[in-house]
Amino acid sequence: MISKGLIVPNLPLWAYNNDYNLWWSLNDFEIHATRWRKDTEDFVIGIATYLPDGKSALSKDRTSSERTTAVQALHTSSFAPPMLEDPFYGPSISTRHEHNPAARFLSAPPQQFSHQGSSAFLGTLMSGGNNTSNTYRPQQPHNQIPFSYLGGQQPQQTPVPRGFQREAPGAPDDDPNGSDSEDSRRGPGRIPRTPAPPRSSRRPAAPTTPAPSSGAVKSYHFDLKLKLENIPQWDGDEDKLARWIDKVNSIAKKSVEVHRDLGSIVPRRFTAAAETWYYSIPPDHREYMEESWSTLRAAIGNYWMNHQWLERQKIRANTTRFRDSGNSRETPSEYVVRKLDLVRLVYNFTDTECIQMIMNEAPSSWSPIIQPHTCRNIVEFINAVKYHENHLADASFHYGSLKRDPYQADIDELAEDKKEGTDNPAQTVSSA
Numbered sequence: 001m002i003s004k005g006l007i008v009p010n011l012p013l014w015a016y017n018n019d020y021n022l023w024w025s026l027n028d029f030e031i032h033a034t035r036w037r038k039d040t041e042d043f044v045i046g047i048a049t050y051l052p053d054g055k056s057a058l059s060k061d062r063t064s065s066e067r068t069t070a071v072q073a074l075h076t077s078s079f080a081p082p083m084l085e086d087p088f089y090g091p092s093i094s095t096r097h098e099h100n101p102a103a104r105f106l107s108a109p110p111q112q113f114s115h116q117g118s119s120a121f122l123g124t125l126m127s128g129g130n131n132t133s134n135t136y137r138p139q140q141p142h143n144q145i146p147f148s149y150l151g152g153q154q155p156q157q158t159p160v161p162r163g164f165q166r167e168a169p170g171a172p173d174d175d176p177n178g179s180d181s182e183d184s185r186r187g188p189g190r191i192p193r194t195p196a197p198p199r200s201s202r203r204p205a206a207p208t209t210p211a212p213s214s215g216a217v218k219s220y221h222f223d224l225k226l227k228l229e230n231i232p233q234w235d236g237d238e239d240k241l242a243r244w245i246d247k248v249n250s251i252a253k254k255s256v257e258v259h260r261d262l263g264s265i266v267p268r269r270f271t272a273a274a275e276t277w278y279y280s281i282p283p284d285h286r287e288y289m290e291e292s293w294s295t296l297r298a299a300i301g302n303y304w305m306n307h308q309w310l311e312r313q314k315i316r317a318n319t320t321r322f323r324d325s326g327n328s329r330e331t332p333s334e335y336v337v338r339k340l341d342l343v344r345l346v347y348n349f350t351d352t353e354c355i356q357m358i359m360n361e362a363p364s365s366w367s368p369i370i371q372p373h374t375c376r377n378i379v380e381f382i383n384a385v386k387y388h389e390n391h392l393a394d395a396s397f398h399y400g401s402l403k404r405d406p407y408q409a410d411i412d413e414l415a416e417d418k419k420e421g422t423d424n425p426a427q428t429v430s431s432a
Helices: 026-048 060-076 101-105 120-126 178-186 238-252 256-269 272-279 283-289 293-304 307-319 332-346 351-360 366-370 378-387 389-395 406-423 425-431
Strands: none
Touching (some): 120 238, 120 332, 238 256, 238 293, 238 307, 238 332, 256 293, 307 332, 332 351, 332 378, 332 389, 351 378, 366 378, 366 389, 378 389
């Protein structure tokens, strides 16, 4: 096709933009699968004539017949009943009308935020830990939850024998003809209802539970109401951005309302450079960003967490060492946690690889004490570091920024000799 100057057709897409999360029920999946199969067959037919002789993978007649069978099965097969509209996901795709039939052949629209790194933790961080749609899915009866464990089928109700069905209430007790009129409506062969005993003023009243007094002592409990002060502040420090987003994500998981309100509340916790950036955005753009925490988080990622930011975080993860510049007083366990956070942010390393990266920038005297080869996972390694922290600190007392440079030691020694010679001029003359 290329040699003839023709354009190779695009590969079929799943659904509209090749996103496998667009269907929410088994019925939707079957619809997408049938449409994708038809597009695939059309694609094969389009290129079959340009294949070498004898290499045609699919005949046109066979494809047409199979496609007709699939379309007929789509309309006649006994699929699961249409799913009810979900308040969060919206209606099933089987109830939607596709106005543009060629829309599923178009390229996918650009995402709001693309994760430039290869770290699974970074992708999870910018998507809120778990999928928002799964986290805030409203609780409904099983027969209304799309793609539930019932497989889209309505729950079967146990049939009740005819004689045990509950009858509708009859006429009031003060109607003397209530029973007779009701029996006539029931038809022949029905058991008449036993008349209720007449009401008596001597019948004891039903016991009532006394209302609790207003002065009753209440047990202690936590006040779980969120306040503005519960939202952590951020001053625009890019090195602390990932940890700050992780904290806000944990608050956003409380409820759907909290997730939505954080879009307008979080900007009030910006300070310094973050506040300057936010209020430099036009008001109409800020209004869109404040719709929810997801939209605000995407805007923060597009501006602050760009490719240059990711490269700097990788450099930090590779060069961070025990008691480096600015951390001359840190303990061994503080170094391990600091190094581990940086490595996990930008790399998809196993526990063994994370331990190796941590030990590469730690004193060599740590290995005989910790014995990292005996640690089966990162948790055991961190616990071992904490357990032997005093011994590790003693073994690395002069390590890191506290360790003196040998060249600096020679300079200090020469300066000390010069000072002694200046303080004792007689010794200088005699030596001359």
